[in-house]
Amino acid sequence: MEDVAHHAQVSASSVSLYLRRPEAVSPRIAPRIAAAIEALNYVPNLVAGSLAAAHTRAVAVIVPSLINAFFSATVSAMQGELESSGYQLLLADSGYDPRKEERLVRTFLAWSPAAVVLTGLRHTATCRRMLKGAEVPVAEMWELGGKPFDMQVGFSHQAVGAVIAEHMLARGRSRLAVIGAYLDQDVRAEQRAQGFLEVVRRHGAQDATVISLPGLATPTSGAHGLRRLREQCPEVDGVFCSNDVLALGVLCEAQRLGISIPDQLAVAGFGDLPYAPVCVPPLTTVRPPSEAIGLTVTQRLLALKETRSYGCAPAEMVDLGFELVVRDSA
Amino acid sequence: MEDVAHHAQVSASSVSLYLRRPEAVSPRIAPRIAAAIEALNYVPNLVAGSLAAAHTRAVAVIVPSLINAFFSATVSAMQGELESSGYQLLLADSGYDPRKEERLVRTFLAWSPAAVVLTGLRHTATCRRMLKGAEVPVAEMWELGGKPFDMQVGFSHQAVGAVIAEHMLARGRSRLAVIGAYLDQDVRAEQRAQGFLEVVRRHGAQDATVISLPGLATPTSGAHGLRRLREQCPEVDGVFCSNDVLALGVLCEAQRLGISIPDQLAVAGFGDLPYAPVCVPPLTTVRPPSEAIGLTVTQRLLALKETRSYGCAPAEMVDLGFELVVRDSA
DNA sequence: ATGAAAGCGCTAACAG
């Protein structure tokens, strides 16, 4: 930076100022600095800048899984926003484990990130304490409720299950079931299942069967789930899969088993993944605001920093809702 | 760190040393330092450490797309390795655009990362120059060839196409086609297509039809591709889809169109995505070493740093190969 | 094995 200053015949602090707020520098020296930067091919050292400024231009994001298409979409949206605002993305996955999340938060905090973004509301006590203690805005996404830190952006997973149940009930399905995977760890999938079950119960219909699959959701486990369901309750005429990955497996397996969808069995999923409109038959599902979550979290977090209002304002709660997409499968 | 030093009755540099090489500190004071760290709940400032050490414990990774399941798997594997070695993941996507990649490299370099990992071999001249100039090990993944920086880990995409073509030819298919998406940008998909076409040509069979779809691959575009193919060349009896996403769409659309797979049309894909074994019929495809690429790149890069052999050794080229997975669709 | 000292490259008051 001193070299640039020399070249432009100004002081280093003017260069620094120019880099951070170009409009704060007189139009006479600005082009000189720009030229010097160009000529020397100067790349500022962000680490030094971050140390001096006591915060980095990086935001730390922790998702349960990097493989999961839902979170990929959110992360991708965040990365786009961050990139265009000159921020970087520090990413890790917790594997749905709050203790791993805690470890990650600890190391991320050592970076003095501009913000930290967590998925869901389930954190260890230590994790909460660290985050509270650190002077960093923290956002939770994909879930709403409980005691927020500074921001929550998501929607109600219970409502998703409820909407699906109501849809099936309204179409005259009465023997319902849910097939879920990883329900003990994936609390949001569990919430969707609960929302579904509750509506069924309230409706006075016979209690819904629950097929709970171990391990992460895959189409293969979905197929397996359908076989189990047919064994246990062959009379079931409507099934809610905790996500589209499972639902795809169910659809394919139904075909193999000669079960006609939706005539014999209505199938609904969650996620509206790219294959949902193309499946046989096209899948009725719920579209979550995956990208919108990423955009909203990032924009609001960055806005918080801009307005320097962090700490003053109460937590923001943003319910982005979701959309029932009715296709042929239910 | 000074507080910890005080508490432990030692100097700050001993604390620093303890943190980096615990075994280098006498067994008398080590426990005192450990206790002090515990008592004060000390978390070292990584930014300050990085500035002094002139490099961060972060690895910058650029993939073409964060949504793409292939790269998700690789990134996930890398993150796991990095995490367990105390490194962080700085991630961004280039959107298959070398110029965007260049911009990302420039800003990542400002972080003095421990290493940078790029996808593919297609980089702008400026990008190459910056990377060469920076004293950072750089790895390229998912593709092999050309002039490497320090490491390449991948496999031959041409060979993938060739293997599929040979498989179809061996099974007596003679009117072949390829359906590809985003071929102008996704150079690896293009290479797979070329590998396929070349074998068909060499075999003396009639030249294969190419259906080139605009935009990123989706099951919907795959379905569309099949319709186009039937219009243009109804006699085609074997089609290679540039990836499983497209292939899924083709399979579903075939069902709707009443085309019997594989009897009337053999279908093969690339990727062995989770739904491949469950599709109707199960999809013949090629399994790329997605996770292995992530593991290998990360481990070797970290090993390079450990042994301090960076710069001395010639570039490492690692061909991880791939696996043809024959199922029912072809 | 431990400690003293000199920065790493930049930011942010502050004065002019």
Add this chain to the structure above:
DNA sequence: CTGTTAGCGCTTTCAT
């Protein structure tokens, strides 16, 4: 609007 000054919190020789 520009320049001067004093660090940010740690690492790393180099003596001891």
